[in-house]
Amino acid sequence: MSNRAYNFNAGPAALPLEVLEQAQQQFVDFNGAGMSIMEMSHRSKPYEQVNDQAQALMRKLYGIPDDYEVMFLQGGASTQFAMLPMNLLVPDRPAAYVLTGSWAQKAVKEAQLLGETVLAGSSEADKFNRIPKGAEINVPANAAYLHVTSNETIEGTQYMDYPEVPADVPLIADMSSDIMSRPVDISKFGVIYAGAQKNLGPSGVTIVIMRRDLLERCPKQVPTMLRYDTHAKNGSLYNTPPSFSVYMVQLVLQWIEARGGVEAIARINRDKTKLIYDAIDGSGGFYRGFASPESRSQMNITFRMQDEALEKQFIAESEAQGFVGLKGHRSVGGLRASTYNAVPHESCSALAAFMLDFQRRHG
Template sequence: MANRALNFNAGPAALPLEVLQQAQEQFVDYHSAGMSIMEMSHRSAAFEQVNNETQALLRKLYGIPDSYYVLFLQGGASTQFSMVPMNLLQAGKPAAYVMTGSWASKALKEAKLIGETTIAASSESDKYNRIPDLSSIVVPENASYLHITSNETIEGTQFADYPNVPDNVPLVADMSSDILSRAVDINKFGLIYAGAQKNLGPSGVTIVIVRKDLVSDSLKHVPTMLRYDTHAATDSLYNTPPSFSVYMVNLTLKWIESKGGVEALEQYNRDKTKLIYDAIDLSGGFYRGFAQEGSRSAMNITFRLQTEELEKQFAKESEQQGFVGLKGHRSVGGLRASTYNAVPHENCKTLAEFMQDFQRRNG
């Protein structure tokens, strides 16, 4: 489609065109039901089938064992910042957090409201332009869990590998911005959570993958809606779910499967982000990557130019050329290209060419 924007938004973000077109076809009349999926009861057989199939697809594509629940919740990752400590933080056993940037900071802030916390490692002294060395992460033996943010959307950093934790300490990861963008050994984690609006679908649904032994039904002091056992016991249908968002995740997972699964997407993502990183690295200093090389994200590419004036000019000219979402987050400044699963290779190629042309004209 000629009029599609070159969408590099950080989230909500680009969705696969094929998925949007399929949703459009079924929007008014879902499988000859005479109504949209949005109009159906979440107790209906049709929606229950979508709910179950989406969970099964996610298990298959991500290699999620039967020893984990897959939950579809609401409230975004920001609600998980509270739900995780509400459900997992035990008295006298601090929750350990690796401080990698804006989202890790928000997660820690919420956990502090619930109970005792400790910082296991931090890259704040480097303005969060890197992921702390795994060897520097100190996890207390009695920690309730270790929390990481696998990819920092704002700073553009990503864990290349995951920390090892003592056997009795669950590893918890906020994977909002890189879930299903690369293969992951689920068994390393006690709990993974992610807002869907970057790699899995539209905003509205939050994916939680939690090891069954971590889900307790004895947390009577925690409000019903904020307990994992409530949703595990009801297949995420305790209350009205974000049904349209779950349906869109279903279509997106089928699209991922059609592309060869997570491993194929991982290579695709590497290839397309390399185009943009090469434009930065081969610019002779005209562009400067914000993240240190070993910590660079394959999802969010953050970079600066010599002056803020030049950055404003870049943002303005890129908008005129049909690019969307290239301004950096207000807390960091600069520029940012978010290259999630659904961002096409050709869009990244077009951006790299624009960057080279901008350099020729302004270098």
């Protein structure tokens, strides 16, 4: 399709064209059932097969050990900000958080409503332009868990290495914007969660990967729908799931597998993102990257120009040439290119070329 936009939206974000075309083919009649998957009972065998296959593919592609549950929930990562402390905070053990940007701040704010929290580290003094180094992160030995935001979508920073934690302190990561963009040692984490709408599918479903022993912490006084053990025991089918979103996640996982798996995706992501960072670094200061080089995200490239008028001109001209989503988040301004798994190399190459041409004409 020649009229596809260069989609750099931060989320909901680009989906693979092949996945969209496959969904289009199956939209009205799913596998000869005479109905769309959106019309099916979630108790039917065809849908249960989709649900099970999506979970199995996630396990295979991400190397998820057998002692972890894979759950498909609703409410987005924002619901997880509250659901985590509701289930995993225990008396006399504070929840520890590393403050790295806008999304980490929101996670902390929710946890503070539910129990004692402490900051184990922060880069706020540097305007969140970097991820704190390991030596700067101090986790209380009695912490209920340590929570990190793997990739800050708004500021454009990402953990290169995850913090070490005491033996009985689970590491919890919000991976909403970089899940399955690179290999991860799942066994280092107690919980990984992510909204699907950046790297794994459309909005509507949230993936939670949880070590099974943590399910024993879920207090019985927490409402049924907000308890992890409810969903784990019922295979994510306790109530009506976001069935079409789960189906789309399954197709995206099949697409990742066909491209060579997560390691191959990581190589592709590095190569395409480098094109844009090189345009920034080679501009002689015309473009200025926001994130410190050692913390630069492979998913969200944030940068500024000499003044807001020029940034507005950049947005206007880029939109006229088919680029979408390059305006920075309203809370910080500037410019941002989100280069998630499904953003093609060709889109990043086209953006780098546009940036060079814009600099030539306006520099």
